[in-house]
Amino acid sequence: MARDKKPHIGFFGKRNNGKSTLINCITGQDIAIVSPIAGTTTDPVKKSMEIPGVGPAVLVDTAGIDDSGDLGLKRTAKSLRVLEQIDLAILIVTSNTFDSWEHNLIDRFKSLELPFIVIHNKRDIEAATPATRKKYIDSGATLFLEYAQGESNTEILSAIQKSIPETAYVNPSLLGDIIEQGDFVLLITPIDTEAPEGRMILPQVQVIRDVLDNHAINIVLKESELEAFFQKTTILPKLAITDSQLFDKVSRIVPTNILLTGFSVLLARHKGNFEAYKAGTPKIESLKDGDKVLILESCTHHTTCDDIGRVKIPRWLTNYTGKNISFHMVSGLDNIEHPITDYALVIQCGGCMITRRQLTNRLKPAIDAGVPVTNYGMAIAWIHGIYKRAMEPFE
Numbered sequence: 001m002a003r004d005k006k007p008h009i010g011f012f013g014k015r016n017n018g019k020s021t022l023i024n025c026i027t028g029q030d031i032a033i034v035s036p037i038a039g040t041t042t043d044p045v046k047k048s049m050e051i052p053g054v055g056p057a058v059l060v061d062t063a064g065i066d067d068s069g070d071l072g073l074k075r076t077a078k079s080l081r082v083l084e085q086i087d088l089a090i091l092i093v094t095s096n097t098f099d100s101w102e103h104n105l106i107d108r109f110k111s112l113e114l115p116f117i118v119i120h121n122k123r124d125i126e127a128a129t130p131a132t133r134k135k136y137i138d139s140g141a142t143l144f145l146e147y148a149q150g151e152s153n154t155e156i157l158s159a160i161q162k163s164i165p166e167t168a169y170v171n172p173s174l175l176g177d178i179i180e181q182g183d184f185v186l187l188i189t190p191i192d193t194e195a196p197e198g199r200m201i202l203p204q205v206q207v208i209r210d211v212l213d214n215h216a217i218n219i220v221l222k223e224s225e226l227e228a229f230f231q232k233t234t235i236l237p238k239l240a241i242t243d244s245q246l247f248d249k250v251s252r253i254v255p256t257n258i259l260l261t262g263f264s265v266l267l268a269r270h271k272g273n274f275e276a277y278k279a280g281t282p283k284i285e286s287l288k289d290g291d292k293v294l295i296l297e298s299c300t301h302h303t304t305c306d307d308i309g310r311v312k313i314p315r316w317l318t319n320y321t322g323k324n325i326s327f328h329m330v331s332g333l334d335n336i337e338h339p340i341t342d343y344a345l346v347i348q349c350g351g352c353m354i355t356r357r358q359l360t361n362r363l364k365p366a367i368d369a370g371v372p373v374t375n376y377g378m379a380i381a382w383i384h385g386i387y388k389r390a391m392e393p394f395e
């Protein structure tokens with residue numbers, strides 16, 4: 001499979017352990033500021049780099065995890081947010097330490113199923129004992145190595161190369177298991193007042209590209225031309241994909257022998273958590289008076305999505321269930337104030353502007369707590385009674 005994604009690698013550890021120095025050693029460049037003063041790196045610093053033997057990657061330097069005080073805690077929190085975006089963590093330790101800071105970090109790596117390497121740094125000052133090595137390997141590290149500034153970085157590069165999961169390099173195809181070479185795919189995209197000026201929105205562009213990557217043929221039209229398309233041509237598309245908001249109308253026009261789904265359903269499957277959405281969406285039926293529904297709108301700057309999450313879904317869901325439901329919306333990747341178990345249902349946006357890992361991690365607390373989750377497209381399909389048809393392409 002072609003590699004089309006850059007793995008993200010995060011560097012963590014206590015202040016002054018030599019995180020920034022190590023990044024410079026790995027890249028062979030002076031990227032990060034280094035100093036003997038603890039707390040030199042204050043914000044996560046991302047750098048896109050070609051790493052020998054690994055290829056293009058994004059390295060993320062972070063502030064020391066043991067920073068204290070108000071500002072320190074804010075910095076630490078920012079360092080921890082980086083965990084949601086990376087594919088591999090590098091934990092840097094010195095002086096044979098393995099205390100609560102390292103324990104906490106490792107617990108987080110594990111809960112996010114994040115592979116991690118431990119580097120015992122500054123070995124010129126103090127070398128790692130076999131006991132330390134054993135403790136870290138036993139704690140789940142994929143590899144444990146030692147290093148000191150000025151040594152060859154070959155061993156570290158090869159450790160990174162071995163530890164990055166293959167999924168970090170590849171964007172799986174959206175449609176690869178549904179369409180074949182030469183198939184026609186009909187894309188129904190509204191161009192209304194909500195459409196951005198002069199361009200298409202990201203999910204549409206992604207699908208167009210994916211159809212091309214699969215050697216299939218895109219036919220892109222607005223819903224107003226859909227009837228004319230079927231009247232004037234004998235083309236039989238394999239699949240039609242519509243904007244979720246038009247589901248209702250489109251499903252009445254697209255003949256039932258053509259598979260039909262929504263862009264947001266397709267993206268939901270692509271971004272992960274699809275099984276959880278499939279289990280959670282029918283729970284719309286069990287919503288009752290007084291229930292709270294959490295709406296997670298992860299892409300803050302997107303006014304169309306904002307309107308769907310803030311206005312339309314609450315209205316449709318209230319009308320559909322006839323129940324008195326209260327809706328909470330949380331924008332971006334902000335903290336969710338209330339305990340997740342307060343909610344009867346969580347509805348996640350398509351997450352087109354965030355990564356798969358960010359989205360998976362966003363929903364993990366709800367899924368772990370057994371709170372039903374669904375996403376915009378699947379919930380809309382359910383409410384409009386066309387869920388079954390929209391899911392058929394994936395069965």
Ligand SMILES: Nc1nc2c(ncn2[C@@H]2O[C@H](COP(=O)(O)OP(=O)(O)OP(=O)(O)O)[C@@H](O)[C@H]2O)c(=O)[nH]1
Nearest residue numbers: 015016017018019020021035036039040041148149
């Ligand atoms: N002796 C020795 N000193 C090192 C080594 N690596 C880094 N240093 C020194 O340790 C100090 C801290 O290095 P940094 O790279 O800034 O450490 P950091 O972990 O990024 O620190 P913060 O950004 O403050 O969290 C600097 O003075 C480095 O020159 C090493 O392998 N051996």
Ligand SMILES: [Mg+2]
Nearest residue numbers: 019020040041
């Ligand atoms: Mg630093």
